[in-house]
Amino acid sequence: MTLNSTHILNGFLDRDISPLDRGFAYGDGVFRTMKVVNGLPLHWPQHYQKLVADCAVIGIVCPVAEILVDDLQHLFTPNETAVAKITITRGEGERGYAVPAVTMPTRMVSKSKYPQYAPLNFTDGVQLKVCETTLSAQPKLAGIKHLNRLENVMARMEWQNDAVFDGILLDTNSNAVECTMSNIFARYGINLVTPTLNQCGVAGITRQQILNLASVLNLNVVVDFLPLSKLLNADEVIICNSLYGAFQATKINHNELTETWQPQALAGAIRAQLKHD
């Protein structure tokens, strides 16, 4: 039965991955993580569009939407809230970096439990820390959610304290770029600033939705460099991803210091607009 399965690989329930898969060998692929409600990922059209675009950057032809929707419908029941992860790799290949003349992309759709976010995250905000691991600049891959994620892993290894919700990643010039699993915004009056992602970072679809929503929220959006020093002086800091929507960051640890903010209403307004509550 499909109900207890955890993934579908190339259409087969719970099949394992070939050791020749270039996703395993080189991280040669992309992925998305989504909140599933009513049997399909929330904001599925945006996720699928981004998946296709990310595949294109590295020269992979993404499977058509119908195939992925079919996989999703086999894994998820209409009444559950869960997490879907879709991974698309270049498929199998012999040893060596050269891409085979003919490739058949691997598609994996998996189901996992929806995280239990602490109720205080919604009312009182979350705590972030500034990571020592910095992001390297690679304009050819910036913005896409590829499978080369060792920097995120290394950054995430920097804390075990459960009170820290996510870690802020800086570039080598001390600009805030994103968090390990979230994008980031800083509000100054009516200006909502989010970092430029043309050198590093992942351009998540929730980030794009917040940019699109700004006028509804009576905010001007500014996509620009966001130095850490400027971030720490924001009126309000918001992080976002496709699972929790948006949270306010009310504490940021950097070096031995902690900046704090009072809880405000913007994150809740964003969640409501994005139907994440």
Place this chain on the structure above:
Amino acid sequence: MTLNSTHILNGFLDRDISPLDRGFAYGDGVFRTMKVVNGLPLHWPQHYQKLVADCAVIGIVCPVAEILVDDLQHLFTPNETAVAKITITRGEGERGYAVPAVTMPTRMVSKSKYPQYAPLNFTDGVQLKVCETTLSAQPKLAGIKHLNRLENVMARMEWQNDAVFDGILLDTNSNAVECTMSNIFARYGINLVTPTLNQCGVAGITRQQILNLASVLNLNVVVDFLPLSKLLNADEVIICNSLYGAFQATKINHNELTETWQPQALAGAIRAQLKHD
């Protein structure tokens, strides 16, 4: 029978990889590629030492040598020349970058055909091209052979011409760092220069062996930045890896130009010293 098997995963012949393996999810692991003669990889102690060191950089405890040797001895017969690839990943984990409290590293040992290098590579040298894809700077991961290899894949996609043996990768300051599957040396009189690898690149064991051999070859070694302009003015350019040993580069294509060199004796002398002939 083991003779036809292509890999051993965690001790099991031809077992496939779990979709929860962090090697697949994040490229969270390292690998080595080696020439096998007489049933074991050439220069195995150096390879194993490097595997342990690379694992340590990302916080993985490498399996003991005896286990890997046992896997190798199951896969390779004493009389064949073949390629062994050993991949060590952090093992399985639930979704998310956080490393599980307890992990069991995945080890994969695989066998593939030894490449048929053209006889002219040995006598007349090889052709390189300068890639447009540049390497990003990440000092935390520089030098190690991890599974985040999308830059190499993107660079390798830049040519289909079989006459090009490998592609030179530059950093963002136009310093030559390495090739997609090789390290690189440039000789100026009695000085043998190889790029510093503290920002990017993979420090292969053949590179280290050539550094160790230099005095035997009556050369001074210099590990330093190697601007492309300087590389193109070398008396001789050598590339190396653990499969072919060393080749002289007698043609380098950059933009629309091609630099050429006469065949010389150093690459052959290195191969002889490294028992790669």
